Amino acid sequence: MNPAFNRMWTSSIVSNLSDGVMVAAVPLLAISLTDSPVLISAIGAMVMLPWLLFAIPIGALVDRLDRRYILAGANAIRSGIVGILALIIALDHVTIYWLLVAAFIIGICEVASDTTAQSLIPQILEKKDFEKGNSRLQISETVIQGFVGAPLSGFIYAIAIYLPFFINSLGFAIASLFALSIPVKYLQDVRAEEAEKTPKHFIADMKFGISYLVNEKTLRRLVVTTASIGFCYAMGSATMVLFIIKELELPERYFGVFLAITGVGAVAGALVASRLSSKFGRSKVMTFTIVASSVELLLSAFSPNIYVFAALATFGAFVISHWNILLMATYQTIIPNELYGRIHGTRRTLVWGTMPIGSLLGGVLASFSLRLPMYIGGAIATLIALFSINFLLNIEKKYLPEKTP
Numbered sequence: 001m002n003p004a005f006n007r008m009w010t011s012s013i014v015s016n017l018s019d020g021v022m023v024a025a026v027p028l029l030a031i032s033l034t035d036s037p038v039l040i041s042a043i044g045a046m047v048m049l050p051w052l053l054f055a056i057p058i059g060a061l062v063d064r065l066d067r068r069y070i071l072a073g074a075n076a077i078r079s080g081i082v083g084i085l086a087l088i089i090a091l092d093h094v095t096i097y098w099l100l101v102a103a104f105i106i107g108i109c110e111v112a113s114d115t116t117a118q119s120l121i122p123q124i125l126e127k128k129d130f131e132k133g134n135s136r137l138q139i140s141e142t143v144i145q146g147f148v149g150a151p152l153s154g155f156i157y158a159i160a161i162y163l164p165f166f167i168n169s170l171g172f173a174i175a176s177l178f179a180l181s182i183p184v185k186y187l188q189d190v191r192a193e194e195a196e197k198t199p200k201h202f203i204a205d206m207k208f209g210i211s212y213l214v215n216e217k218t219l220r221r222l223v224v225t226t227a228s229i230g231f232c233y234a235m236g237s238a239t240m241v242l243f244i245i246k247e248l249e250l251p252e253r254y255f256g257v258f259l260a261i262t263g264v265g266a267v268a269g270a271l272v273a274s275r276l277s278s279k280f281g282r283s284k285v286m287t288f289t290i291v292a293s294s295v296e297l298l299l300s301a302f303s304p305n306i307y308v309f310a311a312l313a314t315f316g317a318f319v320i321s322h323w324n325i326l327l328m329a330t331y332q333t334i335i336p337n338e339l340y341g342r343i344h345g346t347r348r349t350l351v352w353g354t355m356p357i358g359s360l361l362g363g364v365l366a367s368f369s370l371r372l373p374m375y376i377g378g379a380i381a382t383l384i385a386l387f388s389i390n391f392l393l394n395i396e397k398k399y400l401p402e403k404t405p
Contacts, residue, residue: 007183008071008179018169018170022164025161031242037364042100042360045355045360048353048356055345055348058341060345067119075176076173079176081109086166119340120182130333131274212343227354230355233355235361237362238361239370258313262316265321266317284393286322286330290392292319293320296312296315297374298379300374331347362377
């Protein structure tokens with residue numbers, strides 16, 4: 001891979017390390033502050049809500065500004081917010097509401113960093129390397145978060161509850177510096193030339209992104225399908241930490257270890273995704289994985305103990321990893337790079353913007369039973385996936401007539 005991708009990859013690795021430390025620390029802190037399933041589910045909702053509110057305007061900015069600065073700025077702001085949160089925790093002034101506010105601001109920064117990173121891939125890599133690039137990002141994210149950050153997090157949290165948050169703040173600061181170090185010459189591409197041909201007005205840019213998605217029927221169907229299943233996943237997983245610790249009685253200090261075990265499946269999926277796509281075809285692999293992951297969510301609701309649940313979650317991570325890598329490679333192939341920020345923002349508004357609603361609904365359902373969100377979310381997701389089989393099998397014929405390298 002070229003130097004630009006390697007710098008961006010390094011930035012991603014560092015930020016993923018900090019995220020991994022937070023993956024276990026945040027839910028553990030949350031359940032120490034409140035027993036309310038609704039408030040706990042609201043944390044996930046607040047992280048995802050910015051996708052509904054800001055994804056489209058941020059996507060337009062990504063197409064207009066230097067993407068290095070957006071990526072670096074988002075990480076820098078996250079570093080500051082988490083640092084302040086760590087201080088509040090250390091001073092014993094933290095409440096669940098402070099955590100909710102921090103989650104919302106961090107969510108805005110995540111919209112900017114994710115949109116920018118995904119927009120950079122088609123800008124700095126050739127099409128034949130899209131799956132490889134996404135696979136490397138997915139593997140590093142899973143390995144660093146799941147096998148380094150998350151397992152350590154529970155033990156670091158036990159030493160001092162504010163310590164994981166200080167580590168997270170430092171990690172984002174370092175990631176910001178790596179983002180700034182991306183060689184500028186790799187950012188000078190057709191995007192600059194196409195900018196002269198596209199609307200100059202910011203509002204016009206956003207409208208164009210929306211109309212493009214609305215008019216591309218197959219792309220629109222793919223986004224709606226993904227958004228519907230994502231809503232069900234948000235519903236099913238919103239209070240999963242309560243289910244694991246309260247219902248399945250896993251000790252809190254081993255929560256990070258559980259995340260590491262499921263990470264094995266995600267890494268395995270990322271390692272073979274490109275190979276299976278080449279052998280069987282991207283459409284077939286995507287179809288199988290989205291159906292299998294939906295069925296896994298439903299079956300998880302019937303788990304009698306943590307061992308069965310962990311096995312199902314590991315398999316789910318395996319197939320979801322395939323889906324994420326191949327889906328992103330498909331988007332990066334079919335969406336023009338000079339429009340990618342706007343289209344990416346528009347589709348994420350639908351896909352991730354509906355997740356806060358799903359999370360809150362999951363919290364309400366969990367008030368009756370901690371298994372209920374997985375029962376309902378898994379059943380609906382499975383029906384949607386089965387109904388979409390024929391459509392998904394024809395994606396490759398529609399957009400990718402040539403065999404993926």
